[in-house]
Amino acid sequence: MSEHTEHRHVALVTGANKGIGRGVAEQLAALGMTVLVGARDVRRGEEAAASLRASGGDVHAIALDVTDLAVVRAAARHVEERFGRLDVLVNNAGITGSGQVSPQDAHDQVPSTVDLGMVREVFETNVFGVIAVTNAVLPLLRRSPAARIVNVSSHAASLALTSDPDGPFTALLPSAAYSPSKSALNALTVHYANELREDGILVNAVAPGFVDTDSNNHTGFLTVAQGAAVVVRLATLGADGPTAGFFAEDGPVPW
Template sequence: MSNTKIALVTGANKGIGYAITAGLGALGHRVGVGARDESRLEAAVEKLRAAGIDAFGVPLDVTSRLSVTGAAELVEREAGRLDVLVNNAGISGEMGPGWFQDPTGLDLDVVRTVVETNVLGVIQVTNAMLPLLRRSGSPRIVNVSSSVGSLTLQADPDTEIGPVMAAYAPSKTFLNAVTVQYARQFAGTGILINAACPGLVATDFTGFHGPRTPDQGAATAIRLATLPNDGPTGSFFDDDGPIPW
């Protein structure tokens, strides 16, 4: 078996996902670029290869069981195993002015759509990739979350945590809770799973508002994806360390 680490990043054709993929590739990983838009996927793979990174495309819509199954089969054919899974794909859902989601008038279809991608998609992809991860000597899973998913921070009136986002923020709280349940299930298996907060990054997701670059936003996820075997699991981190639940 090759010593080259194999990684798959979802939502990897742009923004933070692309930066995570490029960062892992620069560390010597062979990287699967997961994305649902095949033309953007191909462009991202070409750009990574031009930078000297060993990348391959993985067409992947995390909300589609058929697509996820196909992605697992593709990784199986390409690499035979998976060492790193970064669940980065996510959506905010429809926002009001000021990037605001009012819980008192929220369309339930918006909530369903956000949870379908940000939580159920993560579960679906993780479970499909588990047989491949279990073939690794040091499997790592990173779920890209957000500090707005922290109930502790959201409930603190003295914490500046941004506008009310009644669909997006709870989806990240849900994702954090799911991450902990996986960590409990994986105890003693060698699979380390953690949640990463990239901070407020200037990408199209945020309307290019934010003080951080995609590379800065990718740093914590890359660190968690490359933890030593005695590293933490079932925890939530940003650049400064653990974030309260």
């Protein structure tokens, strides 16, 4: 274990070679953390880490496909061998299931005609992948004096917002894959938070907002830095911070 990691907090961000994940990695590194950029594509992860190191951050790439349990466990072993513990986990890796189309505008997500295989694929990454990664690194998070878990969700996960006939989602197509996967992620967030509450591990879900990324074909109006900011805030909560919550930049989001 290198000497500098004794004093630096160590953070793992999944799906961090681009988009919001990369923005989160950059901001956590700027706060002085050692940041592990999880990426399915090792080359892209290395490129992202090298770019963030060039800005002065202590950033390292780690091979991480959240849908491959052997890879997830290997990543956890790597973190343990190199750093001995983990202070922050940001479960950011996610897929829309609809290619370069925003899931709320995707005809292939409409419940009555959805392809069940696509639904399974979305849940495999957005839900089961979060369980796999969280459980693999939980022993390392327990070694931290102030561990934080942040699950990157979406306003589309909110049943209150999506069920309101006069609400902001009425103009969008119903979704049987992406939106329900994020609702399930929110439920998981609450149950992990309840289990880990007595250990002082704070677990929250975050809706970054409509951020300009590949996942919505760059139709979002928020910058990556803006979307990442609320994630970073929840990843750096003090001991008196909330747990089992769902937050956006402007405060709590209704379930």
